[in-house]
Amino acid sequence: MGRSEPMAAAGARPAVPPLPGCPGWLARAREAAGRRAEVLGQPTRRDEYWRFTNPAPLLAAAAPDPSAAGPAAAGQGAAASAFAAIAALRLVFRDGILDAAASDDPRLGGVEILSLAEAARAGWAEDLYGRLEAQGQAPVPRPFAAANTAGAGAGLLIRARTRAARPVMIVYERSSGVSDAILHHCVKLDAGAELTLVEVGTGAARLSVVTEVEVGAGAVFHHVRAQGPEEGAVTASHLFARLEARAELRSFTLTANGALTRNEAFVELAGAGGLAHLAGAALGDGAFHHDDTVFVRHLAEGCESRQVFKKVLRHGATGVFQGKIHVLAQAQKTDGYQLSQALLLDEDARFLAKPELEIYADDVRCSHGSTAGAIEAGALFYLRARGLPRAEAEALLVLAFLAEAVAEIAEPDLARAVEALLGDWIGRHRG
Amino acid sequence: MLRIDDLHARLADEDKAILKGLTLAVAAGSVHAIMGPNGSGKSTLSFVLAGRDGYEVTAGGATLDGADLLAMEPEARAAAGLFLAFQYPVEIPGVGNMTFLRTALNAQRKARGEAEVSAADFLRLVRDKARALAIDAEMLKRPVNVGFSGGEKKRNEILQMAVLEPRMCILDETDSGLDVDAMRLVAEGVNRLRDAGRAFLVITHYQRLLDHIRPDVVHIMADGRIVRSGGPELALEVERGGYADILAEVA
Numbered sequence: 113m114g115r116s117e118p119m120a121a122a123g124a125r126p127a128v129p130p131l132p133g134c135p136g137w138l139a140r141a142r143e144a145a146g147r148r149a150e151v152l153g154q155p156t157r158r159d160e161y162w163r164f165t166n167p168a169p170l171l172a173a174a175a176p177d178p179s180a181a182g183p184a185a186a187g188q189g190a191a192a193s194a195f196a197a198i199a200a201l202r203l204v205f206r207d208g209i210l211d212a213a214a215s216d217d218p219r220l221g222g223v224e225i226l227s228l229a230e231a232a233r234a235g236w237a238e239d240l241y242g243r244l245e246a247q248g249q250a251p252v253p254r255p256f257a258a259a260n261t262a263g264a265g266a267g268l269l270i271r272a273r274t275r276a277a278r279p280v281m282i283v284y285e286r287s288s289g290v291s292d293a294i295l296h297h298c299v300k301l302d303a304g305a306e307l308t309l310v311e312v313g314t315g316a317a318r319l320s321v322v323t324e325v326e327v328g329a330g331a332v333f334h335h336v337r338a339q340g341p342e343e344g345a346v347t348a349s350h351l352f353a354r355l356e357a358r359a360e361l362r363s364f365t366l367t368a369n370g371a372l373t374r375n376e377a378f379v380e381l382a383g384a385g386g387l388a389h390l391a392g393a394a395l396g397d398g399a400f401h402h403d404d405t406v407f408v409r410h411l412a413e414g415c416e417s418r419q420v421f422k423k424v425l426r427h428g429a430t431g432v433f434q435g436k437i438h439v440l441a442q443a444q445k446t447d448g449y450q451l452s453q454a455l456l457l458d459e460d461a462r463f464l465a466k467p468e469l470e471i472y473a474d475d476v477r478c479s480h481g482s483t484a485g486a487i488e489a490g491a492l493f494y495l496r497a498r499g500l501p502r503a504e505a506e507a508l509l510v511l512a513f514l515a516e517a518v519a520e521i522a523e524p525d526l527a528r529a530v531e532a533l534l535g536d537w538i539g540r541h542r543g
Numbered sequence: 544m545l546r547i548d549d550l551h552a553r554l555a556d557e558d559k560a561i562l563k564g565l566t567l568a569v570a571a572g573s574v575h576a577i578m579g580p581n582g583s584g585k586s587t588l589s590f591v592l593a594g595r596d597g598y599e600v601t602a603g604g605a606t607l608d609g610a611d612l613l614a615m616e617p618e619a620r621a622a623a624g625l626f627l628a629f630q631y632p633v634e635i636p637g638v639g640n641m642t643f644l645r646t647a648l649n650a651q652r653k654a655r656g657e658a659e660v661s662a663a664d665f666l667r668l669v670r671d672k673a674r675a676l677a678i679d680a681e682m683l684k685r686p687v688n689v690g691f692s693g694g695e696k697k698r699n700e701i702l703q704m705a706v707l708e709p710r711m712c713i714l715d716e717t718d719s720g721l722d723v724d725a726m727r728l729v730a731e732g733v734n735r736l737r738d739a740g741r742a743f744l745v746i747t748h749y750q751r752l753l754d755h756i757r758p759d760v761v762h763i764m765a766d767g768r769i770v771r772s773g774g775p776e777l778a779l780e781v782e783r784g785g786y787a788d789i790l791a792e793v794a
Contacts, residue, residue, distance in 0.1 A: 512637025
């Protein structure tokens, strides 16, 4: 890690900008994160987990202008309409600012929803804000996450006390050309609670979003994200999650387009019998660099973790997968699985994978696999011999390739929305 | 219906001729069988007719109802009424059998300028035909051919044939890997489809399938061409004396 340069995550703004109405605990958490970010410094290509991804667009003084890459609103509509039928409570962030007028009334049965500006009323968040992020800095530093904790200007504090009456959907919109946003969300599920969180849209020309999630004993957290579809956007996301006994986390991320997307996940299974499933489907055509850096740590007995990440790449698009299953000595009876696969639609596309297993317990079942390949000629001929035109046959095989990741979405209506977006993207990127 | 005229073909990668002047005419309403020893070019013939990549036609031609088959893309051949029941049906994880069948049927109908079949009509259509082949709802839901036994895969091929209703059906070693019961189901499926407007080309190594699907004409293929043609009795001759006797006689 280069220590000479101070961390400036998003442009030339101060590391810890003032946040109006900020309670003392939050101010201290942000200051501490500012110091953390300074110590971590800026990542460089020499760092082990930045070898495959150039962090420059995340470090640049100014955000890129996505409109240079394509019409801004073209795909935004598709993403929003795919999820239109989901009966969720919607909260809208435009260019990184909560748009209360465009959002639903945040009152929801079983759930408390406050904005970061209302942190003074969410004392419970003191035990969460910046805490999971700080714990997630070892063994692999995540400097953009520390900078986010220090500099976030907005976000949501969501606490589910029981079963949420409806899913909560965060809609990210971008209106101005070069918006540069930092968002930080905290989500706490009390023991036995259930919550579905959906995140949809691009949000800003450059977006850093950190989500810290604490899943209490026996609680169930479903998380579905649809990033994109703006061509030139730059995104760094971090999901930090800690699961207590018998807790469940299922997180799925669809990424369509985007110049650079780095999705990091750091999940700790801290109580016995927990379950963490992380999945993703990424679609890139042309100037697209997509990086999943996933770290699952088993701290307790009898937990199950799955990582299923699929990428469809063409015309010079690059996919990166860095995934680790880390099983500590006490985490006997761990069931760990990791799969990363890329479908390369032409010879210009690239997939770089670094699957890792680090296991200190002796009674565990862990497996991993990573493949990259083209559309299978035999399958393509079989479909064409039954009458499917080449483009239609290829589209069907691309969807089939992604199906295993989409199957990780537990809720059928959300899975259908994701499938609609996948079908739409494939339809627009044929031939 | 199907005319193959002095067809020469080779593997594109290797400079190896496989079909060496094959001529054959199959009339509507008839069933022709092609028998021959391994390596005689039987499967190559089926792939060349269906349009698989990797083969190069160096001379001769093939037409379906007068249209130049070899100039068409594989999907156009299918829409024109050609169907190949694969010797090794391909497994396609992630694509449900029903979705596949319906997509294929509607793609063909669209190519012919016909209206698409509604989901409800399609369901009715498939259910009846599946029942006759002892294909249950579970098999229809599963991904195409994934985890199917050899017999299930072949029955699935015949189901596709029954749903797509092609006019020219080529069966490539459909009997390989089948037990007696599965063979009977498959043969009955084929026999149900026999009619005056449809023709079959049954490629097989053994005579036993022809006990169930009675051919009108039997051809013996060797070294890339038809060396002898005759009635059903020719298949029995193969059964009795093997290919060696017939080939010796021809040579």
